[in-house]
Amino acid sequence: MEMLGLYPVFYVPNFGSAWLMGLTGTIHILASHTSVGAGMLFAFLAHKAYKEDRPELYDYMKRYGMFLLIFSYVIGSITGPGIWYTATAASPRGISALIHNFVWVWATEWVFFIYEVIGVFALVYFIDKIDRKTHLKLTYTFAIASVGTLALIIGIISFMMWPGNDAFYNTGSASDAFFGMNTFPHMFLRIGFMIMMSGIIGMIISSAMKKDNAALSKELTQKMGIVSLLGGFVTMFFFMWYIMTLPANAxxxxxxxxxxxxxxxxxxxxxxxxxxxxxxxFKPQWISRTLAIVMLFVIGISGVWPGEKLRESMRKPYVAGQYIYSNNIIARDVPGKGIKSEVPILAAKGFLKVDPWVPERLRTITPENKLEVGEMLTKRACSNCHSLETNGKYRPMATLIATKLPGKDAATINNYMKNVIGTGAVSYMPKIALPDEEYDAMAAWMATQVK
Ligand code: HEC
Structure with a gap:
């Protein structure tokens, strides 16, 4: 029997692997966006310091750069690969789709990234060792490399939401995958946010300089306020445009x-x-370092975290390119890549016949193993989007069944799966058509979980 190229299910009880992705992503975004924002900010400050002969600004850049090294580059470099690991475990075929479309884009991004990492060390440690003109040039190239990493990665992340044009499915070309209709609004939305973040972090540094140089601290806090406000406006403006470029399922x-x-x-x-x-x-003296740090946490916890969670969930039922479902099943043909939909194969044969990870003793349903098979199949087909524990936090299956389905018994669940999920009737869930006996086993197990 021909098997599908599936991977084992990576199951995170209660929270779901998507939340794990969201958490790693949130920390990474705070760190990485700050570093790109700071790249632009440094170019601006170094330009000003050079043109207006303001040596004290170099001192500020040095302190800021030190903070950046620890906050952005250590945390960012740990969570960056962290995203790779988490995404590979949670969604191996999603990551595979990205690699198969963008391998050279990614390679190029890493070149920019290496330049960025070396650049930040050079900027911090050589700031008072090289002449100012060379330092200025270095900050410009640092800014270009930083924005370069963003521009390249955004095309990839936007593709995860959707290719944004139909040509991609036939050509399978990297540029059709990269330039979708939401790539640019997404890019400018992020640039705005990065500028804002660089100001938010900048205030932590400038407010801490009060004792050493009150006048400079005041001036810089004011400037950081202006930078942040500007970044905030850019973010809001492009967020509204971005919302308009989302696919119907989102x-x-x-x-x-x-x-x-x-x-x-x-x-x-x-x-x-x-x-x-x-x-x-207007009142820069009111900004203390404590307040500035608290506001960084506020933006992280109430700004980035819900935003990332929303972006993760808006892609549903897909995880990448609108052809890989969140549960790793291929949702449609992509002739340009020689990829075939697996939905009809599953409808005809079921998971038990074509999933290589099913233990032999569970391949045939018996009265003894029915509940065990049901649980296993539910994990495979549904757990990427629903936690299966009764008190789970991530779209808990049992609670949804109890509140949304009129009856809570196996027959109702079976009927719902066959007639709603099995026909692809709701846009946010994948079409999961399976043979009757598999629905039957899943419904039997789910019914035991509903209180
Ligand atoms: C790609 C993600 C995804 C997968 C996979 C998925 N669901 Fe859902 N499901 C959702 C979303 C999103 C909702 C809407 C939740 C809400 O209302 O907030 C939902 C809602 C539900 C509901 C509530 C009724 C409704 O129509 O809103 C039930 C029942 C349900 N899912 C069962 C299942 C079962 C059974 C499976 C596996 C066979 C499954 N889901 C697989 C995303 C998914």
């Missing part, structure tokens, strides 16, 4: 009642941070 997820709070939360956050930036501009 808009459907956004419209779910469970996501209604997030837009309101974004607005509250925008107001809160505008006030913070305005205080920095």
């Amino acid at each position: 808009s459907a997820i956004l419209a779910l009642p469970s996501n209604s709070g997030i837009i309101l939360q974004r607005i509250i956050l925008a107001i809160l941070f505008s006030v913070y930036f305005l205080v920095a501009i």
